[in-house]
Every structure is written in structure tokens, then in C-alpha cells.
Amino acid sequence: MELRELRYFLAVAQEQNITKAAEYLYITQPSLSKQMQNLEKEIGRPLFIRGNRKILLTEAGMLLKKRAEELLALYEKTEAELSAPLEEVQGEVFIG
Amino acid sequence: MELRELRYFLAVAQEQNITKAAEYLYITQPSLSKQMQNLEKEIGRPLFIRGNRKILLTEAGMLLKKRAEELLALYEKTEAELSAPLEEVQGEVFIG
DNA sequence: TAAAAATACTCCATAGGTATTTTAT
DNA sequence: ATAAAATACCTATGGAGTATTTTTA
DSSP states (O other): OOHHHHHHHHHHHHHTSHHHHHHHHTSOHHHHHHHHHHHHHHHTSOOEEEETTEEEEOHHHHHHHHHHHHHHHHHHHHHHHHHSOHHHHHTOOOOO | OOHHHHHHHHHHHHHTSHHHHHHHHTSOHHHHHHHHHHHHHHHTSOOEEEETTEEEEOHHHHHHHHHHHHHHHHHHHHHHHHHSOHHHHHTOOOOO
16 A cells, blocks of 8 residues: 555545546556556455446445545645755744 | 655664664665665755764654654554454444 | 446566675774 | 775566457446
8 A cells, every 4th residue: 555556546536437537647547447456455355336437435445535635634744844944844933 | 755765764763773774674775775865865855864873863854753653653554444344443333 | 339447468667686885983 | 994874786576558358337
């Protein structure tokens, strides 16, 4: 389970469609399809119910969605903090 | 910035020594050394002060350590939840 | 019958390895 | 003088692509 896979997973959950999610991510449909199969295999349970021209999340899928959002939010916060001047991170510096 | 790199980084921060951390991680010293250089390049600032037979963390390194611990804890929690029966995850099922 | 997903390959970027050199105390 | 880190180079795994076939409503 890599951050890349979580990003891809959220795109699929959002678009409810692998083809559209792949466009959004600027990768091809087969690549994304394979990544999602790998993710399901790693986790050991299905994440999607494929059909009806829409992809829906299983219970495990809904749980993963919640956690993936938390993980990526924390990840992005970390990146932002590390690219900002370090003083700002501490929240202890007063300007002006 | 990948989860793998964060795991490696925490091992180095813990051992204060790339060679020992590499042993702990079951990878070679040059591989770990290169990964840490890549991580520092990605982040755009040094994470370590090398010398004195010990590696110490810079301010950015100390911040990353905190965030990496949070990220990996959330990651492991997620993995555990997904490999447990789903009912247990919801925290809404009463047994006995 | 037509979207969408899956399969079957090919390619290449990079994680990881071995051997060696450089750096600091 | 010596332990640790860095460098140089090689290998192989797997992420991503193109072309095509299978699903399913």
C-alpha cells in the first residue's frame, strides 16, 4: 500500500469510473486498472463493486477512503511544512 | 517522499548511524545512503548533520521525524483495520 | 451494442546490490 | 588508523504505455 496507490484509489472513488479517473490522473486506463487490482490483492479484499457503468465502494473501500484522505492530508501538510521556512512551522515567531 | 523513505529515515534517526540502520532494515549501507540523499534532495534541505561517528538531525530532520511517526502510525492503523473483520472497525458491534 | 474494465505484451526508471574510494575523528 | 559515508557501476523489479479482448447493462 503506497501513497501513489491511495491517490489513485481516491480518484477512482471520486469519479466512480476507472477511465475517467485515469484521465484525471494523466495515466492510462489499463495502468490504473492494474494498480487497483494490485491494491485489492495487497489488502486481500475487494474495494470496488464493478458494474452499472459505475464503480461503487465496498465496505472495505469506504473505510480505506476515509483513511486515505487522512493519510494524504497529513502527507501534504508535512510537505508544506518542510518547504516553508522552518520558523513558521514552530508557530513561535512574531513578525512586525 | 514515499512511505519507504520515511521508514528508512526513522531507522537512521533511531540508530543515528546509516550502517546500523541499514542492517536493521536488511538493506545495504550504500542503498540507504543514497535513499537518504534522495530524500534530502526532494525536500530541498539537509535532514542530517553527519560527523562525530554519529548522525544528528537538523531542525528540518526533527520536524520530519515527528510527521513520519504520525504518518506511519496512521498507515499501520489503516493496514490493521483493513485486515481485521470489518465489523470490528466500525466499533459498533457488541459481542457476548 | 457500446462503454468500461481486463488482459497481454513491451519498455524504462529506479530501488537495491557489489566493489571501492573518500571522509572525518 | 579506522569506522562510517559516499561514489561508481550493474541488475532486476514493477509502474506505465500500446494494442486488443472481454465484460456487463
